[in-house]
Every structure is written in C-alpha cells, then in structure tokens.
Amino acid sequence: MFILxxxxxxxxxxxxxxxxxxxxxxxRNESIVYPPSHCTxxxxxxxxxxxxPVISYIFLxxxxxxxxxxxxxxxxxxxxxxxxxxxILFIYFGISIKSLSYAFLASLLIVITFxxxxxxxxxNKVILIGLIAGAAFRVLMFxxxxxxxxxxxxxxxxxxxxxxxxxxxxMGGGDIKLMAMIGLFIGWKLTISTLFxxxxxxxxxxxxxxxxxIKTRKDYIPFGPYISIACLISILYGYDLLNMYIKLxxx
Numbered sequence: 001m002f003i004l005x006x007x008x009x010x011x012x013x014x015x016x017x018x019x020x021x022x023x024x025x026x027x028r029n030e031s032i033v034y035p036p037s038h039c040t041x042x043x044x045x046x047x048x049x050x051x052x053p054v055i056s057y058i059f060l061x062x063x064x065x066x067x068x069x070x071x072x073x074x075x076x077x078x079x080x081x082x083x084x085x086x087x088i089l090f091i092y093f094g095i096s097i098k099s100l101s102y103a104f105l106a107s108l109l110i111v112i113t114f115x116x117x118x119x120x121x122x123x124n125k126v127i128l129i130g131l132i133a134g135a136a137f138r139v140l141m142f143x144x145x146x147x148x149x150x151x152x153x154x155x156x157x158x159x160x161x162x163x164x165x166x167x168x169x170x171m172g173g174g175d176i177k178l179m180a181m182i183g184l185f186i187g188w189k190l191t192i193s194t195l196f197x198x199x200x201x202x203x204x205x206x207x208x209x210x211x212x213x214i215k216t217r218k219d220y221i222p223f224g225p226y227i228s229i230a231c232l233i234s235i236l237y238g239y240d241l242l243n244m245y246i247k248l249x250x251x
Contacts, residue, residue, distance in 0.1 A: 008090045009083045013053035015107060016082030020075050022111050026126070027119045042067035053079040074114060082110060085232065092236060098144075101137040102235055105130070105185045109228035112178060116224035122174030127181050134184035148187040156183030156191045175223045182231050186238075190231075193238035197230035198223070 024040070025032050037046045044066040050056050057076045064071060085106045093099035108130045112122050138149055157180030164171035183191040202223055209215040234241070 005087060005090070009087045012083035012086030013079045015086070016079035016110075017051065017053045017075075019082060019107060019111055020078050023074070023078065023114045026111070026123055027115055027121065039064045039066060039069065041069035053083075078110060078114065082107065085110075088236070097137070097141055101141065101185060104133055104137075105182070105235075106232060108133075108181075109231060113225040113228045116174070116222040120220055120222055122172070122178055122224050124174075124177070127174075127177045130181040131184065134181060137185065148189070149184055152183030152186060152188040152191040153180050154183070155188050156180045156195070159195055172223065175227060178224055178227055182227070186231065186235060189242060190234045190238040193234040193241055194227065194230045197233055197241075198227045201230055202226040 021037065022032050035045075037051055038044060039046065041064060044064070050060070050065055054076045057071060060071070062071050062073065063069065086103055089099050089102050089106065093102065108126055111126055115126075116122055134149075134153075138146060157176050160171050160176040160179050164173075164176060179191070179195065182194060186194070202221075205226060206215070206221050209221065210217060215221055
C-alpha cells in the first residue's frame, strides 16, 4: 500500500507540472501544447531533466540552467500541492470513480486559484471544461443519483447570482460560474457547506490582508481561491461540518 501511495503522489506531481503550463499560458492565450516547455526569459527549450517535478527546481536552485533567470516558486508549490491533494483523496476514497472525479475537480481548482490570484480572472475555458467533465462524471456515476448534483449546480450558481444582483455586482461572474461548476461535481449538500466556508474564509482572509496592509479596502480581493479551498475542505469534511451545525441548532 505504501508503494501505491508513492505512485499516486508522483502522479500528482506530474499532473501538477502540466497544471503549471496551463496556469502560465492560458491567461496569455497561448497554446498549452506548442511550443514545448521553455524558459520564459531566454526562450531556451527545456530538456527532460529540466522538467522533473520539484527535483529539477531544487537541483537548479530555482534558476534557469541556461540564462540564470529566477524560476517562480509557484512551480514546485503547484506540483507539491497537486501531489498531496491527489494522495489525500486516494486515502479517503481509494481507487474509485468518485476519487477520480474529485481529483479532476481539484486540478481545475488549482488552475483557477493561481490564475485568479495573479490575473484576477477565472477563465471561461476552465469552467467550460469543468462543466463538460462534471456532466460526463454524472453519467458515469449515475448510481450516485442525478438530482442532488443538478440542484447543487443551481444552488451554487444561483446563490452567488442572487448576491451579485442584490449587491449591484458585488460578486464576479467568474465566481458564480465556478460555484455552479462545483455544485455539479459535489451535490447540493456539500455545495451549501462550500458556500458557507467560502464566506467565512473570505472574510477572515480579507480582514487579515487589510490589517497587515497587503490590501486596502478599495483593492480587489479574488474570491476564487477561497471558494476552491472551501470546496476541498467540504469534500473531506463537509458532511461532518453539516452534521455538527445541525446538532448545534437542535441544541
């Protein structure tokens, strides 16, 4: 079993390396297939030994082998994050279609999080891929039911759409579409958990950034990362949190 854990983690590192390509190229409207991986500073094509997840970054001390330009720390962070999330999902859900669907969703959330943090956008292409994949998983996982996920889709997008309308555009269209996509993957109960956690995490994060003068009250604070973190927490602990909340209400 330990060997299987290592294989899952390494697979996550490899997928994380690909996600880095998507995170860098998609906002720039560049192909994620061509040209091959290259230094963004000197344009030198990277060799296979330059692309080993995490290890190459450590060996090269975070600099390009050819021009010495510093490589963003984001690259090993995304690779390690993907590896650990894949491993945790495997530990929780084993080898199953549910585990695969959550791993796919997690990959999309990682891409969305880092693009939203840097460019303050949630690309429609990622949402579209997520909606298509979510619909495909619903067909493959028909034994899990269908209506829970359709309701999740409607609640996820509908609640944030209502907030946007009531606040005069206080909620971005990308966030609305992101929550709708998430609802299609996780169902209405975990969608409610995600919405609640996202609001709490967003409030805490926003206040902290203002207090530490990272942001001001007038600055735009991306909500996509908080939604993504809340979704991953809900996948693992959402039902426990909902049960705890129900017990508190009932006294």
